Amino acid sequence: MLFPTLEFFVFFVFVFLIYWYVIPYFFGKNERALTVTHYFLLIVSYYFYMSWDWRFGGLILLSTVIDFVLAERIHASRNKNTQFILITVSLILNLVFILGFFKYYNFFANSINLFLINFGIKSALPILQIILPVGISFYTFQSLSYTIDVYRGQILPEKSFLRFALFVSFFPQLVAGPIVTAKTFLPQMDTVKNLTDIPFRKAIRFFIMGYIKKVVLSDNISPIVDLVFKNPENFGTAALCLAATLFLAQIYCDFSGYTDMAYSAALLLGYELPENFRMPFSARSITEHWRRWHITLSTWLRDYVYISLGGNRAGVFRHRFNLWFTMFVAGVWHGANWTFVLWGTCQGTLLLIEAVYGSLKEKYFSNFKLLPDKILIPIQIMITNVLVVVVGTCFRAESLTKEWIMLSRMFVYTEGGLRPYMLKTGIPVLICIALGQWLGYLIFEKKKQWDPPVWLEFTLYPIIAVGLALLTPDLDLPFIYFQF
Structure with a gap:
């Protein structure tokens, strides 16, 4: 779903009307309404992302769960060695098993196979039919920055999985940035928005x-x-x-x-x-x-x-x-x-x-x-x-x-x-x-x-x-x- 298309225009008009008119009409402007808007934005964000391929939703959810859980464990631990191990696990899971596999596996496999062939050795690594998820580099870096900030003690871990999931998947900047950090985005989710404040x-x-x-x-x-x-x-x-x-x-x-x-x-x-x-x-x-x-x-x-x-x-x-x-x-x-x-x-x-x-x-x-x-x-x-x-x-x-x-x-x-x-x-x-x-x-x-x-x-x-x-x-x- 591309921004400058009729499809996105219809999608965004729907989101805009539900967000600013339907939800406030039924729930008012209170903490409950704020939670409902977060759920709504999360759902439409996942729909937006999965419009390319429904399987992409599972991958971004996996990345979200990994960093949400590990950040909480890092903050709960008072042992520096344990915290270091946990942040290392986060780095490995995000950069090697998620970003590394989907984006770089075939590149390294091709390079290694070509190197071996030059020495008369039969290629060893299979080339896989991997679909590169749209924007994987952006949301991986975005989610990983949250875990690192918690590890450094710069922010406290987010208690709400809903809010954190929305931070990772917010659809306007999900697939091509800009890269947003938790310390700049999460505070914006604290207050009920007013349509009259929109420029x-x-x-x-x-x-x-x-x-x-x-x-x-x-x-x-x-x-x-x-x-x-x-x-x-x-x-x-x-x-x-x-x-x-x-x-x-x-x-x-x-x-x-x-x-x-x-x-x-x-x-x-x-x-x-x-x-x-x-x-x-x-x-x-x-x-x-x-x-x-x-x-x-x-x-x-x-x-x-x-x-x-x-x-x-x-x-x-x-x-x-x-x-x-x-x-x-x-x-x-x-x-x-x-x-x-x-x-x-x-x-x-x-x-x-x-x-x-x-x-x-x-x-x-x-x-x-x-x-x-x-x-x-x-x-x-x-x-x-x-x-x-x-x-x-x-x-x-x-x-x-x-x-x-x-x-x-x-x-x-x-x-x-x-x-x-x-x-x-x-x-x-x-x-x-x-x-x-x-x-x-x-x-x-x-x-x-x-x-x-x-x-x-x-x-x-x-x-x-x-x-x-x-x-x-x-x-x-x-x-x-x-x-x-």
């Missing part, structure tokens, strides 16, 4: 913005990206560079578009999700890029991987390794393919280089400036985006072989493959994204707001709807991050 204009704006990003921008350039990355050997330097740039635009519009629509849906139900993107193309370094791109994943990795490894408190060499390894984990988290391993390794290496350079600059030439900021900042932004585009080819390439073909033809000039429709479609999309980043800069950095009259805004909505309908492609394309 409808804000929610509608976010949904329209998300729809434009996903359907109008991302889906229209998707065929170009798919065509070029499928057979990079058929295209020259210009076409490959354009496709690499368009892929970055595609995945940004696709993923941030989902986030915007998820934020809107949650807001209409009285819940606020965390920010996941903030003008990533205005970043002046790779480090800053990761503070603006997929913010909830970056925060999760910082809090539960980087800090757990010792962060910057474990000596210079260990700090550098922790930084690199955290991004390596990010690469593995994204997908079961050597291209993702390479992508994470490259990202970690770039962060490592920036960290070393930053330390040297601060120590030896902290006051040195080669160029004034008005010239230096645009150069830094351009270099950062070029690096992100180049490394991003690893993320999209189907194999290491095709990645090598892509890079070699990008950096050794070759001709061919660039077609007029690629430019006619791709360039306007890139211009729209640049304008969006500029507007975001004015709104978030310069704090310039334009709040049109209510009558004008709602008068424009039908016009916007007609325009979006004309620009919407015929096919419904799934969100890219559903595969993660």
Whole structure:
């Protein structure tokens, strides 16, 4: 069930009416009504998730039960060794038996079998027909963060299984984030919601913005990206560079578009999700890029991987390794393919280089400036985006072989493959994204707001709807991050 479809619209209207009108009519606004709304949201969340495959419901329920029970046992125990054993069990069950099996078994089996065949040994591990559950990486990390927070003593265990199950399965952000932690979401479930408190204009704006990003921008350039990355050997330097740039635009519009629509849906139900993107193309370094791109994943990795490894408190060499390894984990988290391993390794290496350079600059030439900021900042932004585009080819390439073909033809000039429709479609999309980043800069950095009259805004909505309908492609394309 995709957000920008009639099916989801009917589903959400049903949820909205029952949630805001039917339940309050029969149960009022009290603790009992709050419990009923939690049960209702849990049921529709499971229905939403199981609409892809009914078997997925059992897996998310298993993950929920494991972490709910283990967190309670961790808190009840006063023995540090016992707590450590229990949190280790949680990590193994979530990362190895659930996420590891469903997402990575065939990848490791293929890799091991290929290694054995190269030495003349018959393949040993069977390849299984495993259906990858939608969003398994997101809700596994989300549920696991709760157990770790309880282990660290940062939060108390949730007494209500109902509330915890809803936290794990809340449908707006269930299948592609943003990754929500228990300490930010569970407190929002404590109070009875009021329809009069819902910022409808804000929610509608976010949904329209998300729809434009996903359907109008991302889906229209998707065929170009798919065509070029499928057979990079058929295209020259210009076409490959354009496709690499368009892929970055595609995945940004696709993923941030989902986030915007998820934020809107949650807001209409009285819940606020965390920010996941903030003008990533205005970043002046790779480090800053990761503070603006997929913010909830970056925060999760910082809090539960980087800090757990010792962060910057474990000596210079260990700090550098922790930084690199955290991004390596990010690469593995994204997908079961050597291209993702390479992508994470490259990202970690770039962060490592920036960290070393930053330390040297601060120590030896902290006051040195080669160029004034008005010239230096645009150069830094351009270099950062070029690096992100180049490394991003690893993320999209189907194999290491095709990645090598892509890079070699990008950096050794070759001709061919660039077609007029690629430019006619791709360039306007890139211009729209640049304008969006500029507007975001004015709104978030310069704090310039334009709040049109209510009558004008709602008068424009039908016009916007007609325009979006004309620009919407015929096919419904799934969100890219559903595969993660």
